[in-house]
Amino acid sequence: MGKVLVGNHIRKLRFNHNEMTQQQLADKVGVTRQTIVALEKGNYSPSLELAFRIALAFNLPLEEVFFYGENSEER
């Protein structure tokens, strides 16, 4: 069984939201840019609270920003 991680569409969503920068998103949700980088790379699974804050920043339900899958191929 592969490594189970929470995947996301943050990079695509940032692009669709007026090419929002990683720093802008980080400021909006109250984390450092490094955390957004780690999330986009799939190196970090966010806490539930952060996941909700990111979904709220894009004005989307949680499941349209994050997904639960195995390995990076699904991301």
Place this chain on the structure above:
Amino acid sequence: MTYQEKKSIVSLISTILIFTVYCLYKFPEYPKEVLDSKVALHYWGSFVLVLTLVSIAAHIGISIIFNIVFRMTTGEKEPTFADELDKRIELLAFRNSFAMFVIGFLLAMGSLVIDQPLKVMFIVLIVSGFLSDVTGSISRLYHYRRGV
């Protein structure tokens, strides 16, 4: 490379440098013909105490210099807060560092059990303190680069 990664590398290098320089300075002062254990205990007590104070002061100094150089070279400000990723990595680094120290502590106690001289116990204890510091810095660097 991010601020946190650079900071971990600087911390690692400074830990190794401080420990090496201090040991090179202090070890020749070890009383060669120690008959009185009081003299040896005084030596090791001052070794650990001064090393602790010196490394705290040096780390603070190096951290200030690092932040100044970081601002000058990148034009960026260092992060003013620790978010959930930073806290998680800090916890993992602390766990690894603590585990390393506990192993060293047990080895030091073990050396007494097998009747090794007092010198061996102190050396194992001091080296385990150093290795636990190094382990913490390497863990931080690893998790910032590879994720958690």
